[in-house]
Every structure is written in C-alpha cells, then in structure tokens.
Amino acid sequence: xxxxxxxxxxxxxxxxxxxxxxxxxxxxxxxxxxxxxxxxxxxxxxxxxxxxxxxxxxxxxxxxxxxxxxxxxxxxxxxxxxxxxxxxxxxxxxxxxxxxxxxxxxxxxxxxxxxxxxxxxxxxxxxxxxxxxxxxxxxxxxxxxxxxxxxxxxxxxxxxxxxxxxxxxxxxx
Amino acid sequence: xxxxxxxxxxxxxxxxxxxxxxxxxxxxxxxxxxxxxxxxxxxxxxxxxxxxxxxxxxxxxxxxxxxxxxxxxxxxxxxxx
Numbered sequence: 001x002x003x004x005x006x007x008x009x010x011x012x013x014x015x016x017x018x019x020x021x022x023x024x025x026x027x028x029x030x031x032x033x034x035x036x037x038x039x040x041x042x043x044x045x046x047x048x049x050x051x052x053x054x055x056x057x058x059x060x061x062x063x064x065x066x067x068x069x070x071x072x073x074x075x076x077x078x079x080x081x082x083x084x085x086x087x088x089x090x091x092x093x094x095x096x097x098x099x100x101x102x103x104x105x106x107x108x109x110x111x112x113x114x115x116x117x118x119x120x121x122x123x124x125x126x127x128x129x130x131x132x133x134x135x136x137x138x139x140x141x142x143x144x145x146x147x148x149x150x151x152x153x154x155x156x157x158x159x160x161x162x163x164x165x166x167x168x169x170x171x172x173x
Numbered sequence: 174x175x176x177x178x179x180x181x182x183x184x185x186x187x188x189x190x191x192x193x194x195x196x197x198x199x200x201x202x203x204x205x206x207x208x209x210x211x212x213x214x215x216x217x218x219x220x221x222x223x224x225x226x227x228x229x230x231x232x233x234x235x236x237x238x239x240x241x242x243x244x245x246x247x248x249x250x251x252x253x254x
Contacts, residue, residue, distance in 0.1 A: 066254045
C-alpha cells in the first residue's frame, strides 16, 4: 500500500517537474537554427526564398512605436544589400488583420512582410521584446539578435553585421 | 531506505509548491508576452487620456480631502524597447 502511494507520489512529482520544464519553449539564441517561416501561416508561402541567403527577420506590431521607427531603416538596408543577397522579412504579430494591413499600407515596406496572426512563429522564437530582429546567416543559423530598435546605432550595427555575413562563403551542400 | 508515507506526501507537496511558486515567475504562460501587449498599448489604457478630466478630478479630490498627489501609478504602453 505504502509502495503504491509512494510510486504515485513520485509520478506526480515527476509530472509537476515536467510541467515546469516544458512550460515554454526556449528562446532562440545566437548559434541556434531559426524556426521555419512557414509557421507564420499561409502568408509564409509567399515569402521570398531565403535558403542560402543572409536573412533579417524582424518581429513588429502596429501598436509598437519603435517598430514604426525601424521600418525606414530596414528599407534602407534592403536598398543597400538586397542585390547582394540580403532578404528582410517583417513578421507582424498584430491580433487584428486590419491593423496589420493598415500598417503595411501606410509604410509601404520594400521588403516582404507576413502576418503571424496566430502567434505560432513568435511563440516558437520566444521574442524577448518588441521589436526584435534576428540576423540569420546563409546556413540558417541565428548569428545576431537585436532587442528593441535604438535608432541609428541599431541600423549601423545591422549594416556591419550583414556586410560581414554576406562576405562569408555559403557552406558546400 | 524505505520512504514513509508522510515523507512521500511532503515530497509531493514540495514539488507542487515549487510548481505554484513558478507560476508567479516570468517563465510561465500567465505572463503577458511582449507580442500580446497590443491591448496595453491602446490609448484607452492611458490613465491620463483626458487631461482636463484628470485635472478636474484632482481639484475635487484636493478640495474634499485637503490633500493632493499620491496617485502615482504606472502608465500603460507596450513596454517596447
């Protein structure tokens, strides 16, 4: 009787610990593989091919003022580096599709955007703050993470990181 | 060594208490995630959305209570950056 109860208690304790451990996925960190952009929903299918390219994935929302300020900087980066193999993808996390569409229509970004309306991708990445941008190298590995947008400093850092990653050779298949 | 029943119950209680304690930490889903703060960033959440109304309420409060201030509350916002 005691043994049975003890076993049950151990099982329950293990279940509680497992619940704690699996409460939320780990944050994507430098060196980790960035999750598939197809998690962002059906809109992900229309994204430009990112395989073998340097990619900046920027998480934004229409209600986030620094996101609004960051878009012109990403547009400038796109203009400067797109020809050399940089792909910028803005992942909008608004709840409302109309807020997402209005933001995109107002700012008219020259780079691709996708609406992660169900928050699947952003949950998988565990974005630490809004906005956050991930600089991913040609192998799909996250190399740099920028939490927040701090004006020209962030833009300058992104430009130098992209420059360095573009000069890296792609890994042989 | 055989674990006695009270000891097993104590171990279970400890594990459950740890689970509940962590419910208050930032790692659990109860926390409002950075991408879920759209409602908090809405203008309607701003306590000073109507400055004139706030000033009038302050005046009434001061007149009735002979005191002012003490309403320092955190504002709204998305908590960005």
